[in-house]
Amino acid sequence: MPHIVIDEARCKGCGLCTIACPKKLVALSDSPNSMGFTVAVFSDASQCTGCTLCAEMCPDVAITVFK
Amino acid sequence: MKQVFSRPESLKDIQTHFCPGCHHGSVHRLAAEAMDEFGVRGETIGVASVGCSVFLYGYFDVDVIEAPHGRAPAVATGAKRARPDRIVFSYQGDGDLAAIGTAEIIHAANRGEDITVIFVNNTTYGMTGGQMAPTTMVGQKTSTSPYGRDHSKDGYPIRMAELLAQLEGVGFSARVAVNSPKNVMQAKKLMKTAFRYQVEKKGFAFIEVLAACPTNWGMNPLAANQRVGDEMVPYFPLGVYRNTANL
Ligand SMILES: Cc1ncc(C[n+]2csc(CCOP(=O)(O)OP(=O)(O)O)c2C)c(N)n1
Ligand code: SF4
Ligand code: SF4
Ligand code: SF4
Numbered sequence: 001m002p003h004i005v006i007d008e009a010r011c012k013g014c015g016l017c018t019i020a021c022p023k024k025l026v027a028l029s030d031s032p033n034s035m036g037f038t039v040a041v042f043s044d045a046s047q048c049t050g051c052t053l054c055a056e057m058c059p060d061v062a063i064t065v066f067k
Numbered sequence: 068m069k070q071v072f073s074r075p076e077s078l079k080d081i082q083t084h085f086c087p088g089c090h091h092g093s094v095h096r097l098a099a100e101a102m103d104e105f106g107v108r109g110e111t112i113g114v115a116s117v118g119c120s121v122f123l124y125g126y127f128d129v130d131v132i133e134a135p136h137g138r139a140p141a142v143a144t145g146a147k148r149a150r151p152d153r154i155v156f157s158y159q160g161d162g163d164l165a166a167i168g169t170a171e172i173i174h175a176a177n178r179g180e181d182i183t184v185i186f187v188n189n190t191t192y193g194m195t196g197g198q199m200a201p202t203t204m205v206g207q208k209t210s211t212s213p214y215g216r217d218h219s220k221d222g223y224p225i226r227m228a229e230l231l232a233q234l235e236g237v238g239f240s241a242r243v244a245v246n247s248p249k250n251v252m253q254a255k256k257l258m259k260t261a262f263r264y265q266v267e268k269k270g271f272a273f274i275e276v277l278a279a280c281p282t283n284w285g286m287n288p289l290a291a292n293q294r295v296g297d298e299m300v301p302y303f304p305l306g307v308y309r310n311t312a313n314l
Contacts, residue, residue: 020247020248057251059091061096065071066070
């Protein structure tokens with residue numbers, strides 16, 4: 001099943017991935033990483049198409065996509 | 068299951084110092100992907116400028132020379148002439164390239180040096196606290212234009228991609244943005260063209276990237292990203308302004 005993996009340590013919580021996903025599967029959480037950034041989380045892998053758009057938008061290359 | 072998106076090899080796997088939502092990170096990745104595409108990681112020399120991208124040498128897995136403010140195209144000229152077998156690129160902000168380094172970029176372009184220049188236009192001097200740059204939008208408030216840029220005193224924002232496209236020495240000149248998936252895909256394609264020019268020895272290549280500086284714009288990352296499309300793109304149109312080899 002296509003899915004993404006968000007590297008929490010690298011995520012800066014900018015939210016740019018959240019506006020990229022056509023299916024709105026990525027959202028910002030309230031949980032901070034060790035840098036204090038509230039990280040992005042992925043939900044509902046059953047709907048992910050592996051289109052890579054979220055990863056293409058991430059300025060910190062924190063998202064890996066599997067298909 | 069295949070990994071269909073991962074970090075390019077030419078970009079080291081380390082945390083950058085860029086602010087959240089800073090587009091420098093995206094531009095770094097696209098440049099690294101272009102180096103991967105042509106398999107030139109081992110033979111590339113980067114020339115870093117002065118600005119928030121000064122730590123380029125820590126992020127790209129290639130050799131890097133650090134140039135004095137604005138002088139990256141002159142340093143790149145020397146590197147390329149000494150080692151014509153290498154792929155040489157400079158990476159410069161708008162304060163660096165369009166203000167203090169105006170002479171160097173114009174003459175390197177006019178001489179048609181076989182280099183690739185990546186120009187990150189975020190309408191401000193990022194590293195030093197958001198002073199007005201030649202690219203600052205009319206009305207934009209910065210630390211040195213607290214009432215907004217006044218064109219009667221400060222002139223209008225300079226369009227570097229169009230300006231350089233007038234010069235006979237230039238092979239390729241384009242402007243892209245990384246504020247939406249669609250624009251990122253186009254930026255990816257044209258970043259590769261900017262490197263292909265050098266790989267195929269077709270002449271000087273210039274790529275301007277419209278970029279957000281959320282910190283000095285006083286905006287959150289999403290609002291800053293939005294501003295690129297709403298305010299910058301209408302004044303700085305995206306497109307290819309010169310492509311002599313039709314690559
Ligand atoms: C000769 C010299 N003058 C001034 C400075 C101070 N300085 C450091 S970075 C910078 C501006 C960089 O702005 P820009 O090129 O737009 O890059 P950004 O930080 O926005 O990416 C200036 C003026 C310097 N380091 N050296
Ligand atoms: S790969 Fe595409 S569908 Fe899956 S989370 Fe990312 S943007 Fe959404
Ligand atoms: S775009 Fe990248 S850094 Fe920004 S919130 Fe998403 S995963 Fe985190
Ligand atoms: S100050 Fe601006 S250009 Fe510099 S790292 Fe932060 S957001 Fe990027």
